[in-house]
Amino acid sequence: GPPFPNNSLVKPPYAGPTSVTSLSPVEVYRQQHEVTASGDNVPAPFMTFEDTGFPPEILREIHAAGFTSPTPIQAQTWPIALQSRDIVAIAKTGSGKTLGYLMPAFILLRQRCNHSQNGPTVLVLAPTRELATQIQDEVLKFGRASRVSCTCLYGGAPKGLQLKELDRGADIVVATPGRLNDILEMKKIDFRQVSLLVLDEADRMLDMGFEPQIRKIVDQIPPHRQTLMYTATWPKEVRKIASDLLVNPVQVNIGNVDELAANKSITQYVEVVPQMEKQRRLEQILRSQERGSKIIVFCSTKRLCDQIARSIGRTFGAAAIHGDKSQGERDWVLNQFRSGKSPVLVATDVAARGLDIKDIRVVVNYDFPTGVEDYVHRIGRTGRAGATGMSYTFFSEQDWKYAADLIKVLEGANQQVPPEVREIALRGGAGFGKDRNPMNRFDSGGPVNGGTGRWDSGGRDGMR
Ligand code: ADP
Ligand code: MG
Numbered sequence: 001g002p003p004f005p006n007n008s009l010v011k012p013p014y015a016g017p018t019s020v021t022s023l024s025p026v027e028v029y030r031q032q033h034e035v036t037a038s039g040d041n042v043p044a045p046f047m048t049f050e051d052t053g054f055p056p057e058i059l060r061e062i063h064a065a066g067f068t069s070p071t072p073i074q075a076q077t078w079p080i081a082l083q084s085r086d087i088v089a090i091a092k093t094g095s096g097k098t099l100g101y102l103m104p105a106f107i108l109l110r111q112r113c114n115h116s117q118n119g120p121t122v123l124v125l126a127p128t129r130e131l132a133t134q135i136q137d138e139v140l141k142f143g144r145a146s147r148v149s150c151t152c153l154y155g156g157a158p159k160g161l162q163l164k165e166l167d168r169g170a171d172i173v174v175a176t177p178g179r180l181n182d183i184l185e186m187k188k189i190d191f192r193q194v195s196l197l198v199l200d201e202a203d204r205m206l207d208m209g210f211e212p213q214i215r216k217i218v219d220q221i222p223p224h225r226q227t228l229m230y231t232a233t234w235p236k237e238v239r240k241i242a243s244d245l246l247v248n249p250v251q252v253n254i255g256n257v258d259e260l261a262a263n264k265s266i267t268q269y270v271e272v273v274p275q276m277e278k279q280r281r282l283e284q285i286l287r288s289q290e291r292g293s294k295i296i297v298f299c300s301t302k303r304l305c306d307q308i309a310r311s312i313g314r315t316f317g318a319a320a321i322h323g324d325k326s327q328g329e330r331d332w333v334l335n336q337f338r339s340g341k342s343p344v345l346v347a348t349d350v351a352a353r354g355l356d357i358k359d360i361r362v363v364v365n366y367d368f369p370t371g372v373e374d375y376v377h378r379i380g381r382t383g384r385a386g387a388t389g390m391s392y393t394f395f396s397e398q399d400w401k402y403a404a405d406l407i408k409v410l411e412g413a414n415q416q417v418p419p420e421v422r423e424i425a426l427r428g429g430a431g432f433g434k435d436r437n438p439m440n441r442f443d444s445g446g447p448v449n450g451g452t453g454r455w456d457s458g459g460r461d462g463m464r
Contacts, residue, residue: 033072039250045075057145071096086246088229091254093380097230098138101198106146119190120173127204129154135174155179156327177213191220202231203238264413266389272420273394286316293361297346300367309346318344321351365393372405400424
């Protein structure tokens with residue numbers, strides 16, 4: 001069906017038993033969209049844009065963007081956020097979280113006619129520069145009607161310009177925790193006016209080691225603020241920071257987060273490919289795609305990224321992005337990719353986190369990531385906003401630890417599980433014994449690829 005069905009047209013299917021037909025429209029909506037919300041007196045979702053009561057200028061911009069109805073996360077979190085309550089929202093990527101918090105922020109700013117003379121009213125924390133600038137783009141696009149000003153603060157660029165912009169006054173500051181904390185320590189930002197704090201991709205920020213900076217920042221924000229936290233996963237660390245920073249939050253889940261659910265509109269191919277064969281197989285896959293299709297190839301190390309981009313670059317139009325590239329290079333590469341000039345992006349996990357690049361057709365996992373959560377996150381780069389996508393994953397004997405979890409994800413999304421992967425899951429580490437030196441782990445698959453394999457921890461993309 002359409003990506004975000006126009007709910008006013010969706011009728012509950014013929015259900016038979018009266019117990020089902022007696023569900024209220026709200027219950028039907030929540031059931032159909034896999035929304036659960038827990039907390040005191042949770043308001044009904046806004047099933048249509050008209051339900052939101054947003055000012056007509058805002059609705060016009062939404063219609064101009066071609067959106068037909070709120071995404072489930074927007075539908076359920078907007079009415080809660082507009083009651084000034086704290087929210088922890090758990091939803092996978094591509095679910096429309098950004099406007100989920102920006103709309104309530106715009107409404108808040110419109111209510112304060114004289115906003116942000118002495119520092120921002122809204123603070124959004126996000127894990128990476130790319131994500132932060134994408135959020136700023138959404139603010140500029142959808143906040144125009146509300147005359148919202150926005151400054152973006154991130155590392156890897158000189159502070160001077162960012163500070164100058166900040167001085168001019170910004171209603172919304174979007175920042176990565178590292179840079180914001182630096183600016184805070186320089187006493188160049190005043191948080192006393194902040195009344196809405198957003199933590200976007202909280203799980204990623206914690207993964208990247210930003211917890212101390214986040215806590216220092218939040219310590220400076222008045223406690224009577226409203227806090228909205230978004231996360232794709234719900235591990236212990238995230239639960240802890242949520243319980244420390246939020247007050248009596250409503251928890252909203254979209255889809256089932258207990259199982260790692262992959263987007264069902266992605267066709268997932270998994271193949272067991274020995275290390276030595278990977279490049280040849282990659283080239284085959286690239287050749288089989290429609291010309292100009294956007295493709296992301298994930299590998300585990302920066303050096304491998306560069307090496308692959310170099311060797312396939314001319315033939316397929318590929319460029320690498322990772323944490324060692326200067327900010328200028330990263331911008332350039334992303335622009336080449338977005339514009340389709342180099343349709344193949346070779347990336348590490350860290351560099352690719354949070355990127356919302358439209359119309360990615362294919363994700364290739366050249367190396368299996370360190371964990372199935374990352375796998376789901378990676379393939380979530382495609383199939384966004386209802387488009388269909390494909391993923392190819394090279395699995396090898398040394399990834400045996402992830403075989404069982406991977407099978408669960410594949411089965412959960414009604415995908416084929418290759419018998420070789422089942423065999424690896426059954427064998428476990430046998431034939432790939434713990435008694436062996438980990439540095440020799442490639443000997444089952446041939447040469448160590450010039451020392452750029454996944455055990456080359458020195459080359460891994462670090463945190464920024
Ligand atoms: P997330 O942060 O959950 O990964 P985003 O906020 O980046 O998701 O949104 C993913 C894509 O969906 C973006 O391109 C965004 O413009 C689009 N989008 C947001 N809201 C809607 C909507 N109501 N209908 C259709 N598309 C939407
Ligand atoms: Mg997002």
